Amino acid sequence: MNAPHQRAYVWQHSSWPAWEYDSEVISASLTQARLQQGKVLGKAQVIDMSGDALTQVVNDIWVQEVLATAAIEGHKLDFDQVRSSVMRKLGMATAGPSPRHVDGLVDVMHDAIQNFSVPLDFDRLFRWQSALFPGGTSGIQRIEVGKFRTCQDPMQIVSGRPGKEVVHYRAPDSRQVPQEMAQFLAWFNKPSEIEGIVRAAITHLWFETIHPFEDGNGRVGRAIMDMAIAQDAQSAVRLYSMSRQLQENRTAYYDALKAAQTGNLDITPWIDWFAKQFALACIKSERIIDQALEKAAYWAKHVTHSFNARQRKALQKLLDAGDGGFLGGLTAEKYCKITGVSKATATRDLSHLLQQEALVVRGVGKATKYYINVSGWHQKGSDEGAIV
Structure with missing residues (x-):
């Protein structure tokens, strides 16, 4: 008897996209993630929710998240420009100038969190992706912006030198993208009983598996992930450094995505890994809160100095x-x-x-x-x- 055919990617499976996972296997990681999340929320409640300390926390986390989500894609943004853009978005009067592509990324990330209760649709995603490429180019290459990809060639994630490329993943054909995205958004916008961190993990994996745009999929996908986390917390305050955590574990992040996108639809290992990263992100957020309190105390100590x-x-x-x-x-x-x-x-x-x-x-x-x-x-x- 011949062995059954091994499908290369999950979207080729006859049951796609009926994701499966073992709740018992991931329970320990989820418990730890919620424990660390509770510590962050507790520390945030200790400080004045309308005071300078919390503003500093949000600002610091925002800056690190913008830098990190760009760095994952190999883009190094200028710290001061990002800081100025974030400060302006948060309404801080001391903000300086920043370029359009930095402002665009900040706008996308802000909209995902600030308007987490507003349903996602094609138009909103198109505007997000367009904001990342204000000139309609990625580097010097013209790309499709404000719409899903239409290229006839396969959408592939590759590495290696020309002629010796290694294909890590191939997304669904462009002609399938509108239908795939309609199905994804119907699921995302529907009220769900799925555990919030699990839902955020599935959200990010599902979007990245479709890979609907010619460029910008990672940044948009992490914005949708942040939106799912905000929906779970029912809060528009960014208190978690998830992109920074993924950037610090970039190789493992890509490996985990690749493994989940290959073979069958059991994504238990991906969700378990994602929950552990969320717990670590919360630990880093705790440290940012501590540092913000230290900064606030420093300036308070020197308030009378000229x-x-x-x-x-x-x-x-x-x-x-x-x-x-x-x-x-x-x-x-x-x-x-x-x-x-x-x-x-x-x-x-x-x-x-x-x-x-x-x-x-x-x-x-x-x-x-x-x-x-x-x-x-x-x-x-x-x-x-x-x-x-």
Whole structure:
């Protein structure tokens, strides 16, 4: 007797898209995820929900999420531009300029969370994808924007050099996409009894499996994932760093997606992995909340001190880097680069910050290094570039 034919991808299965999973197998991971989520929510409730501390938390998480969801696709965005765009979206008056493609990504992510109760439809998804490519190009290549892909060639995810490409996944043909997306959106918009984290995991996998756009599928797919998480929490406040967690485990993320998109429709391993990542994302959010409280306490301590704009910019840079995020400490040369001033002005500014106890100093002469004066910070960690 011949063995049954092994289908390459889940969408080729006769039961597609009837996803299956073992609730008992994933129960431990889901319990841990909910436990960590509860800790985040508890800490968020401790701080004034309308105060500066929570605003700082939301801002920090937003910035990291925007940077991360772009980085997963290999796009490195400028930290300051992202921060300015996020601040403007959150209504903070000190926001600076930012380019259209950064604003577009922030707009998409904001709409997914802020309007989580508004049903998804084709038009909204088209506007999201268009916002990612304001010039109608990806790099210098013209792409289809504001509509589902129509290309005749197979939509494939590949790696490797030309001539030696490795195909990791092939999505349904373009002519199938409208019907596939209509089925997905009907499921997504319908009230569901599925456990919220499980639903978010299925949501992201299902969308990425269809891969409906010529480009931007990852960023749009993670926005829909965020929307599902917001629907579960019934909250428009972004308190979780899920894209950052996926970016830090990018290889495992792609491997988990690939495994779930291949073979049968049992996605128990994918949901289990996703729940564990959500738990880890919550742990990182806890740390962001802690750091925001530390930043708020720092500025409150120095509220009566007269720092100029240059000094505030440098101090904010150090605070944004976090404990140990500015390897080697701040030097006069680095201060010049951050603020654009001369060495003499940098020396005067730094001396004033030392007098105000805003900084602490280590070393002498050319070995002089300055660190932010936050109690409990060890000032050890990764390269300075980590802050961007």
